[in-house]
Amino acid sequence: GEDVEQSLFLSVREGDSSVINCTYTDSSSTYLYWYKQEPGAGLQLLTYIFSNMDMKQDQRLTVLLNKKDKHLSLRIADTQTGDSAIYFCAERTSSNTGKLIFGQGTTLQVKP
Amino acid sequence: NAGVMQNPRHLVRRRGQEARLRCSPMKGHSHVYWYRQLPEEGLKFMVYLQKENIIDESGMPKERFSAEFPKEGPSILRIQQVVRGDSAAYFCASSSRSSSYNEQFFGPGTRLTVL
Numbered sequence: 144g145e146d147v148e149q150s151l152f153l154s155v156r157e158g159d160s161s162v163i164n165c166t167y168t169d170s171s172s173t174y175l176y177w178y179k180q181e182p183g184a185g186l187q188l189l190t191y192i193f194s195n196m197d198m199k200q201d202q203r204l205t206v207l208l209n210k211k212d213k214h215l216s217l218r219i220a221d222t223q224t225g226d227s228a229i230y231f232c233a234e235r236t237s238s239n240t241g242k243l244i245f246g247q248g249t250t251l252q253v254k255p
Numbered sequence: 256n257a258g259v260m261q262n263p264r265h266l267v268r269r270r271g272q273e274a275r276l277r278c279s280p281m282k283g284h285s286h287v288y289w290y291r292q293l294p295e296e297g298l299k300f301m302v303y304l305q306k307e308n309i310i311d312e313s314g315m316p317k318e319r320f321s322a323e324f325p326k327e328g329p330s331i332l333r334i335q336q337v338v339r340g341d342s343a344a345y346f347c348a349s350s351s352r353s354s355s356y357n358e359q360f361f362g363p364g365t366r367l368t369v370l
Contacts, residue, residue: 147297178361185259185346185361186298231297240311241350241357242288245297 147234149246156254161222163249165215165232172234175208176243177217180229189217189230219251227253257282259349259362260329267368274334274341276365280349287330288359289322292344304330337369 146168155161167175173194178186192199192206192215199206205218215232229250233243260279268274280287285306290298303311304324315322319337324330334341344366348359 183363185363186348187361188358191358233298240303241286241359242300242303242311242314243290243298243359244300245290247295247297 147232147244147246149230149232149249151247152250152252154252154254155222157222157224159222161217161219161226161251161253163217163219163230163232163251165217165246167213167215167232167234167244169234169236169244170210170213172236174235175206175215176233176235177204177206178231178233178245180231180248182228186231222251222253224253224255227251259347259360261345261347261362261365263365264363265366265368267370268337269370270338271336274337274367276332276334276345276347276367277329278332278347278349278362279329280347281360284349284351284360286350286352286357287324288348288350289330289332290346290348292346292364294343298346301332334367337367339369342367342369 148166176191177189179189180186190201190204203220207216229248231245231248233245262277287304289301292298300314302315302322319335321333344364346364347362350357350359
């Protein structure tokens with residue numbers, strides 16, 4: 144089946160690194176994504192990783208994928224108060240329709 | 256290039272009324288997805304449409320919900336005889352193709368409240 148799980152809450156201090164974790168069940172996932180949602184807004188794509196990659200780095204963001212354990216993580220270096228938001232991981236399965244399966248979201252709170 | 260537009264942003268309906276949610280995809284995008292976000296939950300896929308065709312409606316409730324994406328005009332998600340459990344944020348996303356890496360661009364959502 145298709146299921147994506149995330150921890151619900153993470154609190155860090157400004158300047159620290161944040162690591163948000165995600166597990167998924169569908170081994171046929173092709174792409175995995177991280178989206179950011181600020182209060183009252185839609186979702187903004189932060190980064191994505193193709194399933195045959197182990198790591199992707201994009202400025203302050205590092206995505207790690209352990210395909211064997213079906214584990215995805217997002218590391219935000221030098222976390223800022225503006226990073227406070229809900230972070231969703233999502234998988235795109237091998238289905239051709241392109242639908243995304245989302246986790247329930249991790250609320251990141253950044254304390255000054 | 257305007258992003259994905261959704262309207263209304265907020266919609267209040269009484270039980271038994273109809274709700275119509277509109278989504279205008281980004282210019283040049285012919286693929287539209289609708290997702291529903293219940294309070295304190297992630298987004299759940301509802302339906303995927305291309306112009307004049309429903310491609311995947313596996314996430315749509317069997318009754319009262321319908322969607323269309325006509326040749327001209329926005330995509331419409333229609334909920335008939337709304338109930339309190341329909342209260343949620345409904346997000347539309349569009350993309351330019353469905354295969355390979357396809358970034359889905361999300362609209363701001365319509366927040367439906369059923370009294």
